[in-house]
Amino acid sequence: MINGIELGPYRDQPGHGEAQARDAADPLSGYRERFRIADPELIYLDGNSLGRLPNTTPARVDEVVHGEWGDRLIRSWNESWWHLADRIGGKIAPLIGAAAGEVIVSESTTTNLHKLAGAALALRPERGTVITDDLNFPSDIHVLAGVAARAGRRLVVVESNGVEGPVDALLAAIDDDTALVSLSLTAFKSGYTYDLAAVTAAAHDAGALVLWDLSHAVGAIEVDLGGAHVDLAVGCTYKFLNGGPGSPAFLFVRGDLVERLHNPITGWWGDAAPFDFGLDHAPASGIRRFQVGTAPILSLAAMEPGVDLVAEAGMGAVAAKGRALVEAAAERWAARLAPLGFAWATPHDPARRGAHAALAHPDAWRITQALIEVGRVVPDFRAPDNVRLGLSPLTTSFVDVHTAIERLARIVEAGVHEGYSEERSAVT
Amino acid sequence: MINGIELGPYRDQPGHGEAQARDAADPLSGYRERFRIADPELIYLDGNSLGRLPNTTPARVDEVVHGEWGDRLIRSWNESWWHLADRIGGKIAPLIGAAAGEVIVSESTTTNLHKLAGAALALRPERGTVITDDLNFPSDIHVLAGVAARAGRRLVVVESNGVEGPVDALLAAIDDDTALVSLSLTAFKSGYTYDLAAVTAAAHDAGALVLWDLSHAVGAIEVDLGGAHVDLAVGCTYKFLNGGPGSPAFLFVRGDLVERLHNPITGWWGDAAPFDFGLDHAPASGIRRFQVGTAPILSLAAMEPGVDLVAEAGMGAVAAKGRALVEAAAERWAARLAPLGFAWATPHDPARRGAHAALAHPDAWRITQALIEVGRVVPDFRAPDNVRLGLSPLTTSFVDVHTAIERLARIVEAGVHEGYSEERSAVT
Numbered sequence: 001m002i003n004g005i006e007l008g009p010y011r012d013q014p015g016h017g018e019a020q021a022r023d024a025a026d027p028l029s030g031y032r033e034r035f036r037i038a039d040p041e042l043i044y045l046d047g048n049s050l051g052r053l054p055n056t057t058p059a060r061v062d063e064v065v066h067g068e069w070g071d072r073l074i075r076s077w078n079e080s081w082w083h084l085a086d087r088i089g090g091k092i093a094p095l096i097g098a099a100a101g102e103v104i105v106s107e108s109t110t111t112n113l114h115k116l117a118g119a120a121l122a123l124r125p126e127r128g129t130v131i132t133d134d135l136n137f138p139s140d141i142h143v144l145a146g147v148a149a150r151a152g153r154r155l156v157v158v159e160s161n162g163v164e165g166p167v168d169a170l171l172a173a174i175d176d177d178t179a180l181v182s183l184s185l186t187a188f189k190s191g192y193t194y195d196l197a198a199v200t201a202a203a204h205d206a207g208a209l210v211l212w213d214l215s216h217a218v219g220a221i222e223v224d225l226g227g228a229h230v231d232l233a234v235g236c237t238y239k240f241l242n243g244g245p246g247s248p249a250f251l252f253v254r255g256d257l258v259e260r261l262h263n264p265i266t267g268w269w270g271d272a273a274p275f276d277f278g279l280d281h282a283p284a285s286g287i288r289r290f291q292v293g294t295a296p297i298l299s300l301a302a303m304e305p306g307v308d309l310v311a312e313a314g315m316g317a318v319a320a321k322g323r324a325l326v327e328a329a330a331e332r333w334a335a336r337l338a339p340l341g342f343a344w345a346t347p348h349d350p351a352r353r354g355a356h357a358a359l360a361h362p363d364a365w366r367i368t369q370a371l372i373e374v375g376r377v378v379p380d381f382r383a384p385d386n387v388r389l390g391l392s393p394l395t396t397s398f399v400d401v402h403t404a405i406e407r408l409a410r411i412v413e414a415g416v417h418e419g420y421s422e423e424r425s426a427v428t
Numbered sequence: 429m430i431n432g433i434e435l436g437p438y439r440d441q442p443g444h445g446e447a448q449a450r451d452a453a454d455p456l457s458g459y460r461e462r463f464r465i466a467d468p469e470l471i472y473l474d475g476n477s478l479g480r481l482p483n484t485t486p487a488r489v490d491e492v493v494h495g496e497w498g499d500r501l502i503r504s505w506n507e508s509w510w511h512l513a514d515r516i517g518g519k520i521a522p523l524i525g526a527a528a529g530e531v532i533v534s535e536s537t538t539t540n541l542h543k544l545a546g547a548a549l550a551l552r553p554e555r556g557t558v559i560t561d562d563l564n565f566p567s568d569i570h571v572l573a574g575v576a577a578r579a580g581r582r583l584v585v586v587e588s589n590g591v592e593g594p595v596d597a598l599l600a601a602i603d604d605d606t607a608l609v610s611l612s613l614t615a616f617k618s619g620y621t622y623d624l625a626a627v628t629a630a631a632h633d634a635g636a637l638v639l640w641d642l643s644h645a646v647g648a649i650e651v652d653l654g655g656a657h658v659d660l661a662v663g664c665t666y667k668f669l670n671g672g673p674g675s676p677a678f679l680f681v682r683g684d685l686v687e688r689l690h691n692p693i694t695g696w697w698g699d700a701a702p703f704d705f706g707l708d709h710a711p712a713s714g715i716r717r718f719q720v721g722t723a724p725i726l727s728l729a730a731m732e733p734g735v736d737l738v739a740e741a742g743m744g745a746v747a748a749k750g751r752a753l754v755e756a757a758a759e760r761w762a763a764r765l766a767p768l769g770f771a772w773a774t775p776h777d778p779a780r781r782g783a784h785a786a787l788a789h790p791d792a793w794r795i796t797q798a799l800i801e802v803g804r805v806v807p808d809f810r811a812p813d814n815v816r817l818g819l820s821p822l823t824t825s826f827v828d829v830h831t832a833i834e835r836l837a838r839i840v841e842a843g844v845h846e847g848y849s850e851e852r853s854a855v856t
Contacts, residue, residue, distance in 0.1 A: 038499040046502045053498035058490070061726065065489050069673055070481035071466040074474045074806060081673060108721025110695030111539060134707060139696030139721070142709035146694040150578070157707060189705075238722070245497055245509060245725035266574035267538030268567030275852075277617075277811050279562060279585060281570035293536025293567070294666070297673035298489065299724030378502060383705050424703075 003374045005410050007041060008403045015332055015402050022328065022398035028313055028321050031394040035242070043377040043404045047392025048216060048356045051242030054305040064301045081297050085248070086288065088300070091307045092241070092250050095315050096214060096233070097224035102255050104287045105237070105300060109215055109249040110139055111265075112234040115290055116251060117147040117182060118264035120209045120232060124179035127208070131173050131180070133158035135166055135187040140213055144182055153179060166192065171202050178208040185223065186216040186354035189382050191326070191346045193221060193354050197228040204229070215239060218250075219310045220355035220393070222319045231257055240355065240392055241310055243303030251290055258287055267292035309394060318393045322355030325391035328398050329357045332405040340412045345386055355393060358386040363417060365424060367408070370417035375407035383424075431802045433838050435469060436831045443760055447830040450756065456741055456749050459822040463670070471805045471832045475820025476644060476784045479670030482733040492729045509725050513676070514716065516728070519735045520669070520678050523743050524642060524661070525652035530683050532715045533665070533728060537643055537677040538567055539693075540662040543718055544679060545575040545610060546692035548637045548660060552607035555636070559601050559608070561586040563594055563615040568641055572610055581607060594620065599630050606636040613651065614644040614782035617810050619754070619774045621649060621782050625656040632657070643667060646678075647738045648783035648821070650747045659685055668783065668820055669738055671731030679718055686715055695720035737822060746821045750783030753819035756826050757785045760833040768840045773814055783821060786814040791845055793852060795836070798845035803835035811852075 001007065010016055023029055035052040044052065068076040089104040096103070106112060117130070130148045132141055134157055141157060148155040158173045160166030174181060181203040186193045196212070203210045211232040217223050219240025225233055233252040237243035253261060262283060268274040269291035272282040283289035310318060326346070333344050337359060345358035361367055368381040380388040387408070391401065411417060429435065438444055451457055463480040472480065496504040517532040524531070534540060545558070558576045560569055562585055569585060576583040586601045588594030602609060609631040614621045624640065631638045639660040645651055647668025653661055661680040665671035681689060690711060696702040697719035700710040711717035738746060754774070761772050765787060773786035789795055796809040808816040815836070819829065839845060 036494075036498040044501055050497070050502045050505075052501065053493065058493050058498075061489060061493050062486070065481065065486050065672075065730070066464075069478070070464040070486075073472055073480065074478045074808070076673065077478075107535065107539065108695070110697070110721030111535065111693060114693045114695075114720075137696075138705045138707055138709075139699070139702070141707055142694040142696065142699065145709065146692060150692065236722075244493075245504070246722040246728070247726075248724060249721070264574060264578065265539060265542045266570040267536070267542075268565075268570065269538070271567070271570065274567070275811065277566045279566055279569055281566075281573065292542075293538030293677070294664075294674040296676060296724035296727030298675075298726040298730050300674070300727075302493070302726050380502070383703065 003416050004414060005374050005407065005416065007376060008406060009399060010403060010406045013406055015335065019328065019398040019402040022324065026321060026398070028317055028394060029397065031309065031313055032397065034309060035395050041376055043400050045377060045379045045389045045391065045396065045404055047395050048239050048390030049380050050238055050245055051240060051306060051392055052395045054242055054309055056305040057244065057302055060305055061298065061302050064298055084297070084300055085291065085295055088304050088307060089250055091311055092218070095310060096218055096252065097226045098252050099226060099255060101286055103250055103252045104290060105248050105250050106291050107248060109213065109234050109236045110143055112249050112251040113140055113143045113213065114147060115263050115265060116211055116232045116234060116253070117144055117180060118151070119261040120180045120211060121147065121151045121153060122262060123260060124209060127179035128153055128177045129179065130155045130182065131158065131170070131178050132182050133160050133166055133170050135160045135190065135192055136184050137188045137213065137215070140182065140184060167194065167199065174203055174206045174208060176206055178203070178206055180209050180211060182211040184213040184216060186221060188216050189386055189388065190358050191354040191356045193217065193352050196223065196230065200228045200230050216354055216356065219318065220322050222315055225252060230254065237303050237307070241303065242306030244299060247299050247303040248295060253287055253290065259285065263290050265292045269293055313394060321393040322391060323350055323353065325393065325396055325398065325401055326353050326355060326357050328401045329389055329391065329405065332402060333359060336405055336409040340409060356388055356390045358382065358388045360385050361387060366417040366420040366422060367412060369420040370411050371408055374416050375411050377404040377407055431844050432842060433802055433835065433844065435804060436834060437827060438831060438834045441834055443763065443830050447756065447826040450752065450826040454749060454826070456745055456822060457825065459737065459741055460825060462737060463823050469804055471828050473805060473807045473817045473819065473824065473832055475823050476648070476667050476818030477808050478666055478673055479668060479734060479820060480823045482670055482737055484733040485672065485730055488733055489726065489730050492726055512725070512728055513719065513723055516732050516735060517678055519739055520646070523738060524646055524680065525654045526680050527654060527683060529714055531678055531680045532718060533676050533678050534719050535676060537641065537662050537664045538571055540677050540679040541568055541571045541641065542575060543691050543693060544639055544660045544662060544681070545572055545608060546579070547689040548608045548639055549575065549579045549581060550690060551688060552637060555607035556581055556605045557607060558583045558610065559586065559598070559606050560610050561588050561594055561598050563588045563618065563620055564612050565616045565641065565643070568610065568612060595622065595627065602631055602634045602636060604634055606631070606634050608637050608639060610639040612641040612644065614649060616644050617814055617816065618786050619782040619784045621645065621780050624651065624658065628656045628658050644782055644784065647746065648750050650743055653680060658682065665731050665735070669731065670734030672727060675727050675731040676723060681715055681718065687713065691718050693720045697721055741822060749821040750819060751778055751781065753821065753824055753826065753829055754781050754783060754785050756829045757817055757819065757833065760830060761787060764833055764837040768837060784816055784818045786810065786816045788813045789815060794845040794848040794850060795840060797848040798839050799836055802844050803839050805832040805835055
């Protein structure tokens with residue numbers, strides 16, 4: 001009990017029994033205990049922003065710090081580190097429907113987007129526009145704007161029509177002057193999820209290339225890049241893949257395209273013979289040509305156990321649980337939050353969802369603060385008015401969803417949030 | 429004794445007494461035990477490629493993994509991580525004669541070079557050439573070539589005249605069509621070290637900007653970017669700063685220039701208000717505008733103890749020891765290695781040296797392998813014919829230098845290297 005708010009579990013509340021039953025039937029319920037749960041009372045619904053720590057990660061980090069760096073020193077480049085980015089990329093590949101050799105771990109999502117968008121435009125020199133829409137992560141839009149401007153192209157940011165149907169306006173904008181279509185497969189705020197195959201096909205029909213940002217999709221939903229014949233993709237590993245804070249991102253280039261594309265940042269890690277130290281650059285063959293500089297090994301090695309856990313659980317099962325968790329949140333929203341002024345800011349169509357949900361409320365920022373401090377639930381605030389619930393499939397239970405939404409309802413009913421400041425902190 | 433090679437210490441060998449006396453008089457001799465020395469018999473002369481593990485680093489990594497990631501989760505962004513790159517940048521600044529707010533930690537050296545070179549060219553739109561020389565790290569040359577080509581400029585790679593006097597040809601190449609001069613302050617192979625102030629002044633006299641790569645200089649020699657009025661610099665932290673494998677790099681922009689320069693990779697970490705999620709990018713004020721995406725926090729946090737140790741020892745004392753170690757290596761080369769066919773491939777003028785030395789020998793690759801396996805000395809091989817000795821001041825003793833060169837001499841005298849393959853491994 002904090003500030004008069006009973007933290008539950010709310011066994012007598014409608015929906016609790018169903019939540020318990022769903023947990024009991026959940027084939028993935030055992031995965032939760034394979035992650036560090038420091039405070040069992042805290043409900044962490046931000047695994048889509050920073051995933052939890054896998055139990056096996058600290059030992060791997062210790063091995064890298066003490067054994068590989070401390071003891072073996074430079075020899076670890078040959079013994080362990082040189083192929084790490086390829087190996088982990090090879091483990092991410094099947095999670096997104098890619099083949100071995102089409103995925104590599106490298107830098108940040110942002111820098112990878114910069115590289116692949118630049119490379120793509122060079123393949124369509126005669127076309128004038130890059131298409132995205134306003135559901136995309138703003139940083140992606142900024143990167144695309146920069147790349148387009150430098151290449152003498154125009155970025156078109158299509159206005160979406162809310163969270164239910166942005167596709168019509170988007171498809172209408174793609175024409176025979178479109179060089180590249182770049183979108184977030186699952187939108188960072190609403191969770192709107194495109195029909196990967198349909199949008200890719202429409203872009204291809206117009207002769208354009210596609211570049212998908214999978215940051216909020218990988219480890220959350222089933223993605224079949226190969227089936228959709230996607231050209232290019234990038235994505236983040238510290239969200240649903242539980243790779244750790246700022247763990248390096250990945251990039252995908254379809255196998256038959258890779259030798260035709262050139263990395264605009266021509267660094268030694270993407271060179272065919274980096275240790276020959278020749279004065280002329282020749283790109284490495286294969287996906288490695290999209291590497292740039294020395295990878296941050298501690299962060300790179302630390303991400304592997306998280307990827308392994310998702311692979312072990314199986315992407316089909318993980319995605320099914322994600323869908324079920326979002327549906328459970330929708331049920332509890334309808335019962336408890338809609339009457340309190342929250343709008344469901346995520347698609348109603350389950351096929352268009354990811355594994356997070358957004359609740360819109362005019363007082364979202366103050367509510368978020370109260371929910372964290374008093375409610376002991378950690379969601380994300382997304383400006384201007386979203387409380388975003390990340391329902392990371394491996395670490396979230398159905399009772400978590402039930403309890404969190406009940407705490408949220410009680411906080412708003414009691415007006416606890418009215419005691420919080422409207423001023424926002426730097427990072428949220 | 430391995431393969432008939434006595435591993436020393438060679439107490440009866442000329443020079444050993446002087447080495448012992450120098451260690452006894454060395455004010456920094458106590459720093460060696462503040463790093464992990466897993467195998468006291470192994471002499472590690474590759475601290476200029478990957479510095480040793482500071483004793484305090486594992487505890488810092490544990491804190492980040494267990495406490496900050498595992499326990500505090502997303503809250504650590506506000507509590508610890510958001511200002512980390514600025515804080516560590518602020519600690520690197522005094523090591524290179526920069527002011528607070530002029531240095532930030534970000535990505536890799538390669539990507540930073542790409543960003544700053546691109547930004548610099550936009551400030552000199554009317555000038556046609558970028559100048560570097562063939563002593564520069566090849567990756568830097570490749571990046572500059574890429575940036576120059578995309579900006580419609582021409583890269584001139586000046587042919588240096590060996591390791592003793594590359595400056596005349598360089599200065600002759602700088603003219604009123606030069607947009608940017610970019611060099612490695614200390615060359616990766618020979619250790620040739622430019623006169624920072626003189627070359628910078630010559631470039632400025634011609635109206636060009638300068639961009640220095642400090643990778644082999646920071647933590648090795650005294651660098652006064654402010655005194656030389658340098659415009660731009662980048663550098664590596666996993667060498668003489670002991671930041672760990674692939675630890676993020678840093679970049680420097682002179683304070684009065686920063687608001688006039690624009691990062692060509694317009695990602696959210698360089699935005700004025702990344703968490704407002706606006707569709708239009710506005711660069712952050714100050715050096716933070718050169719950030720791009722989320723930093724790899726484990727690798728970033730792990731580098732701080734190494735930077736702290738160099739700062740604590742004092743850059744003047746560190747640089748003095750580096751000079752003395754290279755001079756000691758030169759003495760032992762003259763006595764023992766010159767007669768065996770090794771050339772001193774580092775400047776004879778101590779003012780033009782860094783804290784590493786290169787020994788050229790036609791059989792350098794096989795000798796390097798034998799030196800590691802039989803001699804238990806780890807140098808670096810640098811193609812085609814250099815055995816490179818990194819003499820990291822905080823972790824190398826004068827007796828190390830004496831013993832290592834004696835082992836090297838005995839291996840070559842005994843022809844041990846002749847049993848090794850001429851075929852090179854992937855990473856060396």
